Amino acid sequence: MKKKVFVCFLKSPVGTGYYIEGIRASLGILSGDEEHEVYVAFMGKGVRSALKGVDRAYSARMLGSLTEMVVGGALHVERESLAEEGFMESDLDQGFSVAPREEIWKMMSAADVTLSF
DSSP: OOOEEEEEEOSOSSSOSHHHHHHHHHHHHHTSSSOOEEEEEEOGGGGGGGBTTOOOTTTHHHHHHHHHHSGGGOEEEEHHHHHHTTOOGGGBOTTEEEEOHHHHHHHHHHOSEEEEO
């Protein structure tokens, strides 16, 4: 049964395995028999995962695949969280798109399943 899945990254990528596990879980959902719609957003401290200079030696290929497979081909970063963490859109690495909180909440509320990492 096809589901809409919203995956949000809420924690900093440094010092935890949540970031990598979230990417792996998202790819697992997308690679199954069902054709799930997956939306990905980086919120709160999770926006730090989308910054330039973050070590992506392990995650770069997975992020590339994830970007190709998610709805709209976009990994969203919540604009308000970015500002709250003291960063600007120009601090984001390539492959991440900024979306306002209202848009992120609409994605989340339309989802059948929400996972947070």
